[in-house]
Structures are given as C-alpha cells and as structure tokens.
Amino acid sequence: MSEQKLQVYNTLTRKKEDFEPLNPPFVGMYVCGPTVYGDAHLGHAKSYVSFDLVLRYLRYLGYKVRYVQNITDVGHLVGDGEEGEDKLGKQARLEQVDPMEIAEKYTYTYFRDMDALNVLRPDIAPRATGHIPEQIAMIEKLIKNGHAYNADGNVYFDVHSDEDYGKLSGRKTEEAESGTRVESASDKKNPADFALWKKAEDDHLMKWDSPWGVGYPGWHIECSAMSTKYLGESFDIHGGGLENQFPHHECEIAQSECAHDAQFVKYWMHNNMVTLEGQKMGKSLGNAINLHQFFTGEHKLLTRAWDSQVIRFFLLQSHYRSTTDFSEDALEAAETGLKNLHSMISTIEKAENGSGESFDIEGFKTSFEKVMNDDFNSAKAIAVVFEKLKELRKSINDQKTPSNIEEVKSVIKTVVDDVLGIWPQENAGGSEELTKGLVELLIEIRKEARENKNFALSDKVRDDLKELGVQLMDGKEGTSFEID
RNA sequence: GGCGACAUGGCCGAGUGGCUAGGCAGAGGUCUGCAAAACCUCGUACGGCGGUUCGAAUCCGCCUGUCGCCUCCA
Numbered sequence: 001m002s003e004q005k006l007q008v009y010n011t012l013t014r015k016k017e018d019f020e021p022l023n024p025p026f027v028g029m030y031v032c033g034p035t036v037y038g039d040a041h042l043g044h045a046k047s048y049v050s051f052d053l054v055l056r057y058l059r060y061l062g063y064k065v066r067y068v069q070n071i072t073d074v075g076h077l078v079g080d081g082e083e084g085e086d087k088l089g090k091q092a093r094l095e096q097v098d099p100m101e102i103a104e105k106y107t108y109t110y111f112r113d114m115d116a117l118n119v120l121r122p123d124i125a126p127r128a129t130g131h132i133p134e135q136i137a138m139i140e141k142l143i144k145n146g147h148a149y150n151a152d153g154n155v156y157f158d159v160h161s162d163e164d165y166g167k168l169s170g171r172k173t174e175e176a177e178s179g180t181r182v183e184s185a186s187d188k189k190n191p192a193d194f195a196l197w198k199k200a201e202d203d204h205l206m207k208w209d210s211p212w213g214v215g216y217p218g219w220h221i222e223c224s225a226m227s228t229k230y231l232g233e234s235f236d237i238h239g240g241g242l243e244n245q246f247p248h249h250e251c252e253i254a255q256s257e258c259a260h261d262a263q264f265v266k267y268w269m270h271n272n273m274v275t276l277e278g279q280k281m282g283k284s285l286g287n288a289i290n291l292h293q294f295f296t297g298e299h300k301l302l303t304r305a306w307d308s309q310v311i312r313f314f315l316l317q318s319h320y321r322s323t324t325d326f327s328e329d330a331l332e333a334a335e336t337g338l339k340n341l342h343s344m345i346s347t348i349e350k351a352e353n354g355s356g357e358s359f360d361i362e363g364f365k366t367s368f369e370k371v372m373n374d375d376f377n378s379a380k381a382i383a384v385v386f387e388k389l390k391e392l393r394k395s396i397n398d399q400k401t402p403s404n405i406e407e408v409k410s411v412i413k414t415v416v417d418d419v420l421g422i423w424p425q426e427n428a429g430g431s432e433e434l435t436k437g438l439v440e441l442l443i444e445i446r447k448e449a450r451e452n453k454n455f456a457l458s459d460k461v462r463d464d465l466k467e468l469g470v471q472l473m474d475g476k477e478g479t480s481f482e483i484d
Numbered sequence: 485g486g487c488g489a490c491a492u493g494g495c496c497g498a499g500u501g502g503c504u505a506g507g508c509a510g511a512g513g514u515c516u517g518c519a520a521a522a523c524c525u526c527g528u529a530c531g532g533c534g535g536u537u538c539g540a541a542u543c544c545g546c547c548u549g550u551c552g553c554c555u556c557c558a
Contacts, residue, residue, distance in 0.1 A: 014488095034558075047558035078556060087556075170487065171554075219556090241558035242489095248557095271558070272489085278550065282557050317507070318497060323490080323551075330496045333508035337496095340507085343521080371498090379498050383506035397522060455517060462519075473521045482521090 006061065006373045008237075009321060011245065011268040012168055016375055021236050022266060027058055027065040028235030030227045030265075032244055033125065035072040036106035037091040040113045041288035042311070042326060043241070043274045043281050049312055050271040050320035050376075051239045052119040056419045057372055068230045069122035071110075073103035074129050074206050075198075075219045086216070089205045099205050103127070113291040116308035118421040124230050128222035132208050135217045135225040138259055139196045139210075147258040151187035153199030153213040159192045162254045168268060169246035194251050196221050220251035224259070227252075233260040239269040271320045276301075278325065289326075306331055313338045313422050316378040342424040343482060344389040345416065347396055349409060354401025359408045364388050368415055378420070385416060435483070439470055443479045446472075 006019040021027045031051045034044060058065050076087045092099040111121065128135075139155055142148035147161045159165050166172055195218035200207035207214050227235065233256070240249060249268065256264040274281045281288050289299050297305030314334035318324045367388070371380035389412070395402060402408060417423035442461050449458040462472045469484035 032558075035556085041558085043558045045558085050558090076556070169553080172486095243553065243557060246487095246553060247555090273552070273558080275551075280552070280557090284555095284557060288557095314496090321489095322497080325496080327496085330508085333496060336509090337507045347522095377498075379507095380505075383498070386506060394523075450517080453517075459518075466520085471520065474516070474519085475521080476515090480521090 004370060004373050006057075007375055008267050008269065009375045010266075011270050012265075017267070019267070021063065022234060025062060025064050027063045027237065028068075028231035029055065029058075029065055029237040029239070030068045030070075030223070030231055030235065031122075031238070032223060032240035032248070033069040033071050033122075034106075034110050035076045035087055036103050036110060037076075037087040038106060038283065039290040039292055040110050041281065041283070041290050042294070043288065044110075045113075045117055045291055045311060046274045046315050046320075046324055047239075047241050047271045048114055048119050049117055049315045051269075052117075052421065053316065053320070053378055053419070054237070054239070054269070054376055055120060056421065057376060060414070060419050066124070066231065067120075067122045068124045068126065068227060070223060070226050071103070071107055071125055071127045072219070072222065073099070073107075073127050075217045075222060077219065086204070086206060092205060100129075103129070109292065113295075113308075116291070116295060117312045118309065126226045126230065128217065128226070129206070131222065131226050131229065132217065134229055135221045136197075136210050138221060138225045138228070138255065139217075141259045142196065142255065145258060147254075148196055149189065150212050153197075153215060154187055154195060155197035155212055156188055156193040157196055157251065157254060157258075159190055159194070159254070162258055164257065165192075165254050166250065168250050168253055171246060171250070194218065194220065194247065196255070220248055221255060223248075223252050224255040224264075228256065228260070233262045233264075235265060237267045237269060238265040239271070242270045242272055245270055269320075272323045275323050275325045277327075281326065303328060307335070309422060309425060310335045310338055313341075313382075316420060316422070317382060319375075319377060319379055321375070338422065339484075341386065341389070341416075341422070344393050345412065345424055346482065347393050348389065348405070348412065351396045351401045351405050353403055353405050354396075354399070356395050356398075356400030356402045358404040359392060359395075359402035361404065361408060361411050364408075364411060364415075372419075381415075381420065385412075385420070439465070439481050439483075443472065443481065447479065 007016040008019045009016050029051075031048070034040060055065055055067050073088055074086065078085045078087050078090055086099075088099045088102050091102045095102065114121075139148060142157065143150065143155065146158075148155055148157050197210060197212055197217055198215050199213060200215045204216070207216050227238070238249070238252075253264050276287050276289075279285065279287060289301060291308075291311070293299035293302065294306045294311055295308055297303075310331060314331055315324060317334060317337075364384075367384045368381055371377045371384060374380075392402070392408065413423070442465060446458045446461040449455075449461070465472060465481075471482045471484070473480050473482070
C-alpha cells in the first residue's frame, strides 16, 4: 500500500477526507439500487460503474468490503410526492401482470446489463418487499422515540423533531416548505414531513398488515432498515446518484439517526449525471437510452450497436463526480482508445523475459495508487496506464523487453482487470484454436503469393480478412494478426 | 425564487499557483510491393472583466452562460 492515504470526497462535509473505516479492515458499503420497473439506462451505468470502481479499488487496497445494494420493488411512487401511484404497481397494470412479475423481470434485466458492464454483483441485494417486518419495526421505534406520528393509517416522520434534518443537502426545513411546489397532504403536521408508512386503498396491489392498518412502506425507510440489518447502525460508505441527495438520503439520515441515536454513515458519496446534449438523461425526460439498446443499437439516437465494455471505458474516462456528456462521437473515440489499449496488452502478454532493463513496477503501482487515492480518479488512472503501457510496448518493439516482464504482466492484469475491469474479453470459447489455425493458414498462403509477386491475391486475402474483422500486420518477424 | 455545481485546444476529458495530463481526430516523417500497425515529430488551450501575487487556467470578486436539486429519477 502506498504512503499516501486514500481520500474520499464526503458530501456531508463537502470536502475530501482521509478514508478511515470504522472497523478496519472491514468496510460496509451501501449503494442505492434500482427501482425495478424498467430497463436500466446509461445513467444507471454511470452510477453503478462508479461504485463498482470504488468497491474494486477498496478490495485492491486490502479492505474486506461488504457491499449491499438494495432492489426497490415497492413504495416508490410516480408523480407528485405522496399522492402518486406505486411505480411497480403502475407498470404491472400496464403490462397486466402481478407487481412481483415486474420486479422479477426488471431485476433480471438489471443484473444482465450490469454483468455486461462487468459490474461486480453486490454481496447482498436485499429487496424492499422482503424486509417489511424490519421496516415496520423501525417505524415503531421512531413513533416510540417521538420522531414519527400516526395520522389515521398514514405514518409520517416529524421533521421538526430532528435538529439535524437538512445537514446533508444543506437545506433548511423552512425553505423546503416555502419553496416547494408540492401541495401538502392535509394530515401532515408540517409540509416537509415525509411518509414512513402509507395507508393502502382497496385497489392497491401491494399491501401488508401493520400496527397502523393495511398499507405499504414509504420509499425512504427501506434503505434505512436494510442497511441497518446488513451493515449495522453505523457504517462506512453510502453511495448513490446526486439527485438522491435530497430528499432520499436526507430522509434516510433522519430516520436512521433518530431511530438509533448513532451516526448513520461516515462517508456519503454521490456520482454526477449523464447528460445528452447538455440535458440530464432521465426516464421522466424521455431521453434515456437503455443499456440494452446500446448493446443492440436499437434506438433512434444510435447509429449502431456499442460494446458494453466500450460503455464502461467511456464512463471511466471521466470522474464520477463530473457529468459525462454522451455522444456517439465520444463513444467512438473511447472505442478506438480501448482497442489500442487492448492491442498494447496483447503485445505485452505475448512478450517473454528479455535483456532490457527491468521495468519499474513499484513506480507504476505508486503512480496508479496516487491518482486513485485522490477520490478514485479513474480518468487519471487510465492516463497512467496508457503512459506506462506505451513505454513497455516501445521497449518490446525495440527488442529490449524488460527482464521482469512476467511480474509486470501480473501487475498490469491486476490494475486493468481486477480494478478497472477493462481487460480484453476472451474470444468465443471452443472455436478459438480453429480460428487461429485458419488465419495462420491464410497468412501462409498470402506469404507465398507475395513471394511470387502475386499482390492481387495477397491483397485479396488481407482485405477480405479485414472485412471479417481480422487485421493482418506485416512486421520484421513475419505477419501477425488481431481479431476485433 | 432558494440551494449547489460547472465553463479547458477540432472533439471527449483530467488537473495543479510557476514545469507535457491522457484518449480520439489531424499534419509530416521512418518502415512497407502497397497497406495496416508500430515508432519519431507537431498543436502551446483554459468563458468575460477586475483583483491578490514576482508569477494564475489554477486563489478572490463581479459578470455572462450551461446544468443539477428544491416533485419520481442513477
């Protein structure tokens, strides 16, 4: 581990702080997961790729991380605050299926798309509907502590009972009340109070018994209840999208700290948005491009399909706290860049220990860790990788392969594969050997053609192979090839 | 209206008080039957106006512009 400590930007204090876990080497990390009522889009990718990098880097540093990411399958309402329809309920009505079928379907597509982006699975992915008793217990505790009240089956958190309310978002409750356009529900004591439990109408699809009658939990309480269950009353990192800072995370803090009388989270991390022509990409704005659409190219704003790994690389090229402006031109630049990176890796992987000077592995690691320690600066980390790999490729090309190349390979693999998650993907399994054999055969034929000055034939071999995605390269040591 | 960000060369995108980010695209060259790849060389950017400083793209103020949150949203 490097001398310089990991620094994390904490939204709570609005500055970078040294990262010191509550119980080292253990780290508890909770990230707000998706509401599973539709396919994940590029915005989700930015968030989960960002926190995937955080997770991977913490593990690289040797921390034992427990990563919890919830699946929201109830309580998230459509439209104006307290009066809207449940998102899953609505989608269930539209698709004419049970809400749990919706949850199942979009949980599946969510993980399918995240897998494609090489996002590691959370250690625990708890569902809100699977933790109704925990949520009820927490609400009861809040009522008992005088922080919540029952208004005829609706239970609200009393914002005025919590002096700290607003500390994350820097908001005063008075401002929130006067500035808001939301009409306050009539049974609330204060307009800023938020629902912990909602009374269910007869036609409501998802509902449970509770001490306050039949109903369903509010959106915020699930994260408090589930994070407490799996990470304890206090834990290290809570992540999520910037737009969740208020009200969602503010409410989580209020609920948890009033229920437990302990600091809820030490480090709050928020990723920035993905924009499309300067506008936030979001479901409600109708400009979101689903990840699956990127992978297949089936979207009116896309001219073609994009490899999932290119999307990941593209996102990692900007910092998680910066907005990422999407365009196909930018994606294309990322695609070419990634291809070049993979080409360098392939050259290095083929190299064997040589007579050159040994490569400064510690220097490489130090540079990498230095930039990653600065609040996970993946953009700079990628720059470091490019610089060092170029250096290595040059020494190999000059027949001065470092004497410690095997060791170097292993470090590169750790950095590029384990941490950044952008290692070249393996070609389709069983036919790989066959493909290689066939291409080598064609290279042999082309070589004979060239020796006979039959350039028409040799060019046909090369050009037709290129059509198929196989690039031939003539070098001093003979012809080599790369498959896209 | 309240709160908060950001404004970097053709594009994307880091960044620090003084020294080359990086990627993509582009130009010239070496190599090659021709290519491709690789290698070498090349751009001297930081919204505007003031201020602090020996020196600011980097600190402060004002202005302009863009965006986010304040209502569900990664």
